[in-house]
Amino acid sequence: MSKLKHLKPGAPVVERPGPDRLLEGDPEFQAIACNPEDRVQGGFWAATPGLHRMDRTGAGIEHFYLLEGEIELTEDGAAPRRFATGDLVRIEPGFRGTWRTIAPVRKVFFYVEP
Secondary structure (H helix, E strand, O other): OOOOOOOOOOOOEEEEOOOEEEEEEOOOOEEEEEEOOOOOOEEEEEOOOEEEEEEEOOOOOEEEEEEEEEEEEEOOOOOOEEEOOOEEEEEEEEEEEEEEEEEEEEEEEEOOOO
């Protein structure tokens, strides 16, 4: 069995945060995921400006690289942190807080479930 895999992206999925997560604006998310059923997922994600709650209570870890845009992540009980084009970010299990898209974002991401 080959150790080299070709990950084929799925169809784009457009979503908005539910009313229980939306805090400000009218952000729209577009995701193109590769292998969404696998324990290692990857793909592209984009968002328009707005503020929403995040709750990563699962065991997965996300790494992402910002291709463009600017965001502010605020973990509950901590000071906000800004990230922009060229930044590589890791979100660990148990993260709870907010995601603010300041300028339209495009990122490439990898999400790993243990």
